[in-house]
Amino acid sequence: MNTFARPACPTCPDNYNKGEQVEWRVGYELTGQPGERNNRPGMDGGDVLGWQVKSPKASMADNDNCDGYIFGFADADYYFEMSKAEFEEFLTQFSYTDRDSKTGKAKIRIKNDSSKMRKWLMARV
Numbered sequence: 001m002n003t004f005a006r007p008a009c010p011t012c013p014d015n016y017n018k019g020e021q022v023e024w025r026v027g028y029e030l031t032g033q034p035g036e037r038n039n040r041p042g043m044d045g046g047d048v049l050g051w052q053v054k055s056p057k058a059s060m061a062d063n064d065n066c067d068g069y070i071f072g073f074a075d076a077d078y079y080f081e082m083s084k085a086e087f088e089e090f091l092t093q094f095s096y097t098d099r100d101s102k103t104g105k106a107k108i109r110i111k112n113d114s115s116k117m118r119k120w121l122m123a124r125v
Contacts, residue, residue: 001125018074019055056113
């Protein structure tokens with residue numbers, strides 16, 4: 001677990017969803033520039049410096065081409081860095097299969113925020 005430590009993060013735009021808010025703060029923490037929404041395909045690399053940033057309710061790409069994952073909650077002052085293997089273990093506990101609203105294809109989605117999810121993550125710190 002890492003704590004957001006870089007001071008004076010600019011305020012995130014009001015119209016950003018919770019996942020975009022996490023990416024905003026992670027971008028600022030790691031680079032000094034907020035991570036603006038980008039909808040970059042997972043196969044093109046990570047969202048921030050090779051890391052794919054995820055949060056509750058996020059959907060997963062079939063072929064993320066990233067160095068690892070950062071998982072966070074919009075209301076938290078911390079985030080979790082995970083290797084691909086660690087994130088796969090997380091997904092076995094906290095994901096489900098959904099259908100893409102545009103294509104109807106099956107996709108993996110992370111479950112919504114829960115105390116069980118937070119406890120599971122904290123137990124691995």
